[in-house]
Amino acid sequence: MPQTVITLATRGQGLYEFTDQAAQFTRTAAGGGEGLLTVFVRHTSCSLLIQENADPDVKTDLNAFFRRLVPPCSDPSMRWIVHTTEGPDDMPAHIKAALTQVSIGIPVMNGRLALGTWQGIYLFEHRDRPHRREIVLHLSA
Amino acid sequence: MPQTVITLATRGQGLYEFTDQAAQFTRTAAGGGEGLLTVFVRHTSCSLLIQENADPDVKTDLNAFFRRLVPPCSDPSMRWIVHTTEGPDDMPAHIKAALTQVSIGIPVMNGRLALGTWQGIYLFEHRDRPHRREIVLHLSA
Amino acid sequence: MPQTVITLATRGQGLYEFTDQAAQFTRTAAGGGEGLLTVFVRHTSCSLLIQENADPDVKTDLNAFFRRLVPPCSDPSMRWIVHTTEGPDDMPAHIKAALTQVSIGIPVMNGRLALGTWQGIYLFEHRDRPHRREIVLHLSA
Numbered sequence: 016m017p018q019t020v021i022t023l024a025t026r027g028q029g030l031y032e033f034t035d036q037a038a039q040f041t042r043t044a045a046g047g048g049e050g051l052l053t054v055f056v057r058h059t060s061c062s063l064l065i066q067e068n069a070d071p072d073v074k075t076d077l078n079a080f081f082r083r084l085v086p087p088c089s090d091p092s093m094r095w096i097v098h099t100t101e102g103p104d105d106m107p108a109h110i111k112a113a114l115t116q117v118s119i120g121i122p123v124m125n126g127r128l129a130l131g132t133w134q135g136i137y138l139f140e141h142r143d144r145p146h147r148r149e150i151v152l153h154l155s156a
Numbered sequence: 157m158p159q160t161v162i163t164l165a166t167r168g169q170g171l172y173e174f175t176d177q178a179a180q181f182t183r184t185a186a187g188g189g190e191g192l193l194t195v196f197v198r199h200t201s202c203s204l205l206i207q208e209n210a211d212p213d214v215k216t217d218l219n220a221f222f223r224r225l226v227p228p229c230s231d232p233s234m235r236w237i238v239h240t241t242e243g244p245d246d247m248p249a250h251i252k253a254a255l256t257q258v259s260i261g262i263p264v265m266n267g268r269l270a271l272g273t274w275q276g277i278y279l280f281e282h283r284d285r286p287h288r289r290e291i292v293l294h295l296s297a
Numbered sequence: 298m299p300q301t302v303i304t305l306a307t308r309g310q311g312l313y314e315f316t317d318q319a320a321q322f323t324r325t326a327a328g329g330g331e332g333l334l335t336v337f338v339r340h341t342s343c344s345l346l347i348q349e350n351a352d353p354d355v356k357t358d359l360n361a362f363f364r365r366l367v368p369p370c371s372d373p374s375m376r377w378i379v380h381t382t383e384g385p386d387d388m389p390a391h392i393k394a395a396l397t398q399v400s401i402g403i404p405v406m407n408g409r410l411a412l413g414t415w416q417g418i419y420l421f422e423h424r425d426r427p428h429r430r431e432i433v434l435h436l437s438a
Binding site: 158159160192194196197198199200202224225236237238239241247250251253254257258259261290292294296297 | 317331332333346347348349352354355357358359361362363367376396397398401402403404406411412414415431437438
């Protein structure tokens with residue numbers, strides 16, 4: 016089956032790894048062959064990243080950088096924001112999603128994701144409250 | 157036919173939605189099946205975004221954020237820019253394109269784009285003057 | 298053969314073009330037909346960009362912008378960084394990679410990459426020291 020939808024439960028801003036789920040789907044769907052896995056997130060206030068999965072401090076620093084670059088609307092530097100009705104973390108979430116990706120294509124070689132040694136696949140949650148996030152996994156030949 | 161090129165006429169910086177055109181091409185090309193739509197823009201001073209299509213203020217704020225992060229070359233903070241011969245909006249346009257995407261892959265399920273409820277597909281124009289922008293739509297099996 | 302891995306040798310931060318290598322692989326693999334080339338970099342401290350290949354000043358300015366937005370950890374503004382054990386250029390490299398892309402899909406028309414007139418494909422190196430970078434090229438039908 017070349018497609019599936021997985022759901023991740025998030026508990027506030029930060030990076031949530033799902034490399035194992037993507038790898039497992041790929042092993043089954045690719046049957047040892049070559050292909051292209053597309054990972055697509057169906058939301059506009061979270062996004063996707065491929066990043067280092069060795070030192071957890073990298074995740075902490077990535078989250079901190081984006082929070083400094085795009086602070087919550089409650090921050091005085093963000094007074095120019097118009098779209099505030101969905102909470103102080105909503106418009107910054109859209110901006111952070113625009114600065115990262117909603118879709119990533121990963122080649123599959125011999126039935127396995129062609130990730131580098133240190134690469135993990137992450138959902139990047141930009142909202143404060145818990146959310147259930149849908150991710151589509153699609154395998155092309 | 158798995159490919160087409162569409163042209164969008166832009167009138168200055170901002171987000172221009174073309175979800176309907178992408179959806180219509182997909183419905184015809186996918187024939188009710190599964191696939192992957194790749195959206196690719198053939199320029200270096202505009203880009204692509206998937207973003208919220210509910211509240212138009214989101215578009216306003218996105219445009220404002222990128223303009224604050226990367227102001228025109230006429231802004232004193234941008235005096236370090238070398239490439240100024242094509243106008244004060246050109247190099248900022250290249251930078252904003254680098255910060256977003258020129259290519260997005262969207263899975264197709266049952267002949268339809270697997271977009272989330274609030275996701276729209278936008279051309280993000282970074283130049284001030286009107287332009288005609290070419291976007292390639294490609295459907296893979 | 299629908300896949301290959303190419304290696305680029307980098308010598309410090311900046312943009313390294315490999316459009317010719319991608320175009321040559323595509324010509325051979327696509328056999329004059331249509332398809333989708335996916336370019337994927339197997340690292341987390343460099344990334345990919347499609348950008349202007351006409352005026353080399355654009356490369357200079359792009360590199361300068363990202364260095365200003367994300368300075369080395371030795372810069373006083375970056376004292377909040379936790380992950381410093383791999384050198385002052387490592388965590389900024391991860392951040393710059395997150396702000397750009399590790400994967401880009403390019404449609405193939407009549408056996409050729411559907412790039413616009415001014416578009417070139419670049420590896421964006423974010424580390425100071427020389428590195429050997431692996432890029433996977435994958436052609437889907």
